[in-house]
Each structure stands twice: as structure tokens, then as C-alpha cells.
Amino acid sequence: MNIHRERHGGALLLRPEGRMDGVRSAEVERALAEVADAGYSGIVFDMSAIGYVSSAGLRVILMAVKQAKSKQQRILFAGPSPQVREVLEMSGFLSLLEVRDSAAAAMEELQ
Amino acid sequence: MAGYEQRGPHALKLRLMNRMEELEKLHEALGRFGGACGFTEDQVFRVSLACEEIVMNIITYGYPEGGEHEIVLTAESLPGEVRLTVRDDGRAFNPLEVQTPDTTLKLDERPVGGLGIHFVRRLMDEIRYSREEGINILQLTMRHEEEGMRNEHTP
Numbered sequence: 226m227n228i229h230r231e232r233h234g235g236a237l238l239l240r241p242e243g244r245m246d247g248v249r250s251a252e253v254e255r256a257l258a259e260v261a262d263a264g265y266s267g268i269v270f271d272m273s274a275i276g277y278v279s280s281a282g283l284r285v286i287l288m289a290v291k292q293a294k295s296k297q298q299r300i301l302f303a304g305p306s307p308q309v310r311e312v313l314e315m316s317g318f319l320s321l322l323e324v325r326d327s328a329a330a331a332m333e334e335l336q
Numbered sequence: 337m338a339g340y341e342q343r344g345p346h347a348l349k350l351r352l353m354n355r356m357e358e359l360e361k362l363h364e365a366l367g368r369f370g371g372a373c374g375f376t377e378d379q380v381f382r383v384s385l386a387c388e389e390i391v392m393n394i395i396t397y398g399y400p401e402g403g404e405h406e407i408v409l410t411a412e413s414l415p416g417e418v419r420l421t422v423r424d425d426g427r428a429f430n431p432l433e434v435q436t437p438d439t440t441l442k443l444d445e446r447p448v449g450g451l452g453i454h455f456v457r458r459l460m461d462e463i464r465y466s467r468e469e470g471i472n473i474l475q476l477t478m479r480h481e482e483e484g485m486r487n488e489h490t491p
């Protein structure tokens with residue numbers, strides 16, 4: 226899985242590409258662990274290149290939210306596809322996460 | 337590819353071992369199957385998600401004693417519906433008896449598990465479970481609108 230990282234001011238843009246399934250979600254989990262102590266003020270988790278999320282992927286997303294909360298960072302989720310949005314809806318995650326339409330809008334909000 | 341059998345354009349039989357890495361094979365096979373059947377992106381997504389959750393559940397909880405086991409998935413595209421059957425020799429498990437998780441809990445109260453089976457129940461129109469001679473047999477049916485299919489069984 227390709228995971229693109231980009232710094233914008235004090236915030237981090239994280240853009241995983243591919244499926245967040247039972248196998249590949251572990252790579253996103255590792256990427257999140259790597260940035261945990263990098264001192265970012267906030268994180269934009271760009272979902273626009275994620276075509277698929279299973280409950281294993283949601284576990285990692287939930288972990289990301291808890292990690293950000295413990296570091297007093299804001300984490301915004303941006304640009305989910307209709308299918309990914311449906312998974313967020315079915316799981317009740319839409320009310321737990323701050324979801325924005327685009328990564329650009331989310332990043333602007335964190336500046 | 338080992339364990340992969342596309343039986344004509346509208347039927348698939350897939351043998352998976354009880355290892356997480358086998359999910360790669362599952363997704364690849366279902367993607368091809370959906371392509372051959374003319375599924376929409378959304379239909380491939382639903383079938384893939386339901387199958388991953390069921391198979392992951394079997395791999396994670398089905399074999400507390402460990403060892404190598406085979407999980408057999410068949411998929412069949414019929415006019416107006418897709419039928420999926422998953423067979424495994426793990427411990428008896430009826431997903432219909434699993435409690436629906438509370439999806440309204442706040443962040444700190446959220447358990448990490450339990451969502452997979454909930455998805456399967458939301459995505460599928462019909463779920464049947466039986467246990468026959470030590471084998472779990474789970475049959476899932478997803479119905480769909482005909483116009484979603486591009487080349488549905490035209491002779």
C-alpha cells in the first residue's frame with residue numbers, strides 16, 4: 226500500500242492508497258504509529274484514494290482518532306467515496322469522526 | 337492461481353487457507369468475478385465486504401486449537417441476485433445469533449469488534465446458517481436491480 230505523507234505548516238496530510246482490509250490496514254496502523262510523536266498540531270486523513278474499508282480498517286481509523294485525542298491533535302477525515310462513506314454510516318462512525326468533502330478544505334481548516 | 341476456479345462467467349469457487357494473507361486472494365477473485373458478471377462498483381464492494389467479514393471471522397475465531405484449515409467460498413450470479421456460500425470446519429458459529437452492536441456509543445466506549453457481522457446483516461438480503469457434519473454452512477443472498485447489470489445472462 227502506498228501511503229503519501231505531506232507536511233502543511235504544523236499539520237500532516239496522510240493519504241493511503243488502496244484497500245483498508247484485514248491485511249493492508251496494518252500498514253496504515255504503522256504509518257500512524259510513526260507520526261504519533263512527531264508533534265503535528267493536526268492530521269488530515271485523506272480517504273479519497275481508499276476504495277474499500279472493512280471492519281479491520283475501521284479498527285485502525287478508531288485507533289487514529291483515539292491517538293490524536295491523546296496527543297490533543299485534531300484529526301479530520303476527507304473525501305470518502307460513497308462506498309467508504311456507507312461503511313462509516315453503517316458503523317455509526319460518521320457521528321464519531323469529523324468528515325470533510327476534500328483534503329484541501331480539511332487542511333485549510335487546520336491552518 | 338492456486339485454489340482459484342472461475343466456473344464459467346457467472347460462478348466462482350475459491351479455496352482459502354485460514355490465514356489473513358488469503359484475503360488478498362479473496363479480493364482479487366471477487367473483483368474478477370464481479371467484472372465477469374458485469375457488477376457495478378457498488379455491487380463488487382458489497383460482496384467483497386460481506387465475504388471479507390465472514391472469512392476474517394472464521395480465521396480469527398473458528399480455530400482456537402490452530403492448525404491449517406480450508407475455507408471454501410462459492411459465488412453465483414443469477415438474474416436479480418448474487419448467492420454466496422461459505423463453508424468451514426471451524427467451531428460452530430451462527431452469525432445470526434450475534435448481538436447487534438450499539439453504533440451510537442461515544443468514542444471511549446466503542447468496542448473495536450462486533451462490526452463485521454453487523455455489516456453482513458446490513459448488506460445482505462437473506463442469510464441462512466446450518467451446521468452439517470461438523471461444517472458451518474453460511475448462505476448469503478444479495479438482491480439487486482436488474483438495470484445495475486450490464487451483461488446479465490443474455491444468451
